[in-house]
Amino acid sequence: MRTARLLALGWLFHFRMLSQSAFDGFLAILWPLFFATVAFFMFRSGHSVGGLAPVALGAAVMGVWTATSVSASSPLQRERRLGTLELLVAAPSNLATMLLSVCLATSTIGLYCIVATLIWARLLFGIHVPVAHPVSFVLGIVGIVVTIGSLGFLMAVAFVRSRRAWALGAVSEYPIWLVCGFLVPITLLPGWVRPISWLLGPTWGMRAIRAGAFGGDALPDVAMCLVLAAIYIGGGVLLLDTVLDSARKRATLSLT
C-alpha cells in the first residue's frame, strides 16, 4: 500500500533528521530529566508509600510527550522554514500521511527519553525498575509511542493555520503530564478531570507500561491506546481536509 510506504519512509527520514537536531533531539531528551530529578527528590523526601520505581517509569514516559508536544505541533512550521511545505502540498500525496509520519517520528524520539530516564534513575538515584512481563512492557511502550504520536498529529492539524503553533504545543506539555497520571495517580485529581484522563491515549499507555513492569494485564490498556490513536488519526484527517480547503481559498496556509 502506497500510504503505508510513504508513512514508513517519512517516519524514517524525519526520525533521522530530528535525531541530528540539538533542539528537537538532545533537548527533548534532557528536558524531562530535570523534572524527573526534581520528582525523585520530592518523593524521596516525602511521606508516600510505594517506592520510586513508579516515579521513574512515569518520568520516563514524560519524555515521550515532551519530544512530541513541541515538535509535533509545528511540523508545518519546520517545513515552511525549510521551504519544503509548498512541495508537500503540491504533491499528489495526502498531506495527512506526511504529517502523521512526522508526528510518529517525534514520539519515537521519545524512546531515547525512556532509555535515558531509566538509566539516569538507576545510576544517580539507585532506582531499579522491574520488568515483570517483558512482552507487555514492550507492547506498552509501542502503544504509548503510537498513541502519543497520533495525539500529536491531531494537535498538528488543529494548529495547522497558526504560525505560533509551537507555543500552543508547548503549553500542553505540563497538563498532559498531570492529567495522564504519569507522576500523580489519577485518583488524586479532581473528579471532573478523570473523564478527560480516560479519553487521552497516554493515560492507557502509562497503565500498560506499569502493568508490564509491576505485573498485571497490559493488553486491554494497549488496545485502548490503539483505539484512541485510530480516533485521533481519523479526526485529524477529516479536520485537515477542511482546513486545507479553506486555506487554499484564502491563501492563508503561508506556504513560504
Place this chain on the structure above:
Amino acid sequence: MNSLRVFFVGGLISYRALFGWLTPAVYIPALILTPIFQILLFAYIGRAAGSQGDEFYVIGNAIQYASVPCIFVMSQTIADERFFQTLGPILISPAHRVPLFLGRALPVIVNALFVAAFALFAGGLILSITFSATSWLRLVPVLAVAMFSCTGLGLITGAIGLRIRETAVLSNVLVGLLLIFCGANVALASLPHWMAEIGRALPLTHAIAAARAVTNGGTLGQVQGLLGKEAALGIVYTVAGFGLIRFMERQSRLHATLERV
C-alpha cells in the same frame, strides 16, 4: 553619551525583543498559562509524594518560572543588538554601565515581575491559596530583586549567544537547572550538601526563601539578609555578563564572529 538616551534606546531594543513574546498568541500560553500549569503539576506531585504543602509549590514555581522571560528575553535582547550591529559601538562607548544595563533590562524585569505575580495570584487562587495585602506589599520588592538577579543570568546567556547559535538549548538548560537547584520544589535542606551549595550560588534561591518567609508573616527586615545576597548575586552576574560581552566582542575582532548573524 546621554545617559537618558542610552536608557531609552536600550529600553526600546529590549522592548523589541520582548515583542516576539508580546503577541497574545504566544504570551498567554507561554507566560500566563504555562506557569499556572507548572504550579498545579508540582502541587499535585507534592500531594502524591506526601511532601510539602501547596503554598510551598505555588511560591517556588511562580518565581522559578519567571526565569523563563528573564533568561530568554534578555538573551534575545543581546541577539537583537548584535543583529542591529549596535553592540560594538555601545560597548566601546564611555556610556555609564548602569543606565546601559538598566535600559535594556528594565522592560524585561518588569515583565518577569508581572509574570511571577500573576502566577502567584492565579495559581494560588486555583489551589485556594490567597495572600494577604501585607504579604503582597512585601512580595513585590522580593520579586523585583529576584527578577533583577535572574536577568543578570540572562545577560550571561546572551553573551554566550554571541558565539554559539543554539541559545534556545542553553536557556532551556538553565531554566531546568534552576528548577532543580533553587529550592522551588525541593527544600535545600532535602538536597545533598553540594547541590544546596550550588543552589545558593544561583539566582532565585534566596528570593524564594525570602518570599516564603514573607508570606508566612515575616517582615522585610527579617529577610534583608536573603535579599542582600540575592541582589549581590545579581550584581555579580550582571558584571560578569558585561565582561563576557566585552570579551566576546574582542574575540570577534580576532575571529570576525560578532557580526555573523
Place this chain on the structure above:
Amino acid sequence: MANGPVIEARDLRRTYKTTTGVLRRKPLEVEAVRGISFAVEQGELFGLLGPNGAGKTTTIKMLITLLLPTSGEARVLGHDVVADAREVRKRIGYVFGGDRGLYERLSALDNLRYFAELYGVSGKAQRSRIDEVLELVGLKGREQERVAGFSRGMRQRLHIARGILHDPEVVFLDEPTIGVDPVGARELRTMISGLIAAGKTVLLTTHYMFEADALCDRIAVIAKGQIVGEGTPEALKAGVAEGRVTEIEVFGVGEAVVERLRGLAGVTAVAVEDRDQKQLLVVQTTGERELTAPLLAELDGIKVGRVTSREPTLEDAYVALVGTE
C-alpha cells in the same frame, strides 16, 4: 497527446486581503493578478517575464494548484486546477529557485527517495528513475552527500531532479537560475532545453531578459498583474526593431529633464540606470530621424559622457512594455 493547449489560463485573477497599520487594522485588498489569459501548446518552452512583484509567482502558483484563483479559470492537460487538483498534481513538476526547499540534514539521495514516494513514483521504478535523473542533472556520484553542503548551483540541479522524478508532462520553473553563477546558470539552461527535447512542455518565470530570449519559444511579459505583451522573442523585438536605442552617460539628471526627453517627438521610452557616480539614459526612438542632437540639446547644462547608438534588444522591448502603464 493533448489535443488542446497543455496549459490554459483564462482571465485569471487573484486578490489578497491584507491589513495595514498596527493598532487599528484596516483591511486592504491587493490585486496581484488582474486578468491573465494565455495558452501554452505541447512541447513549447513558454516564458513569463516580468519585474519583481509583477504577479509571475502568483500566476504560477495558481497553475500548480497551490493557490485558488479569485476568479477566472485555468486548465493543465485538460484538468481544471481547482476542481481536479489531484490529477493536475500527478502530471506536473514544480521547480523553484533559491536555497530552500530541500531537507538539509538528509543526503541528496534520501531527498529524492522521499519526494519520489510523495510524488507517486512506483516502488520498483524508484531506483532506476532516481539514477536516471541524477545522471541527467550531473549529480551522479554526489548523491550520498548531505544537502547542507551543496552549493546553490548543485541545489538547483537537485531541485530539477526532484521536479522531474515522476516524469511529469509539464514542468513549471519559477526563477530557476536565480542566484546561480553564470557557468552554472548556463548548464541549468541547457538542462531546461533538454526537457523540451524530451517531449515535455515547460513554463518558466524569470526576470532575466536574456534568459527568456535565449530559451523561450514564446514569452508573455507581465507587469502589475497583467500581460502587457506576448509573442515570440523576435516578434517582441520587432515591436521596437525599427527604432534605435541611444545610450547617454550623464552626471546628475533630474526627473524633470527625463520627462522632457520623453516628450520629444520620436522618443518612445526613456529609462534611467544608476551606475555608481553617473547615470545611463537609455532612450528608445522610432529611428525615423536622427535624434541625437535634439536629445543633447535638452541635456544642455548637464555634464554628458559617452553617447552610443545601437540596435534594440529584447531588454529594450521589455522596458518599453513594462514602463508603459
